Amino acid sequence: MWKGDRVAGCVAAASVVAKVTRDRLMVQAHASWPQFQFDVHKGIARLCTKRT
Numbered sequence: 491m492w493k494g495d496r497v498a499g500c501v502a503a504a505s506v507v508a509k510v511t512r513d514r515l516m517v518q519a520h521a522s523w524p525q526f527q528f529d530v531h532k533g534i535a536r537l538c539t540k541r542t
Contacts, residue, residue, distance in 0.1 A: 494501035520529035 495505050496502075516528040516531065520527065
């Protein structure tokens with residue numbers, strides 16, 4: 491569904507849950523592979539990651 495988070499509250503909630511889960515996984519990945527700096531690149535896209 492295009493722009494589903496604007497139309498249905500359940501889609502917006504699922505999006506938030508997915509992002510929080512992803513961020514937690516990124517922090518865990520950083521513990522295993524700190525050279526990739528996963529803890530820095532969690533959350534919203536940063537300018538340096540948007541360029542690639």
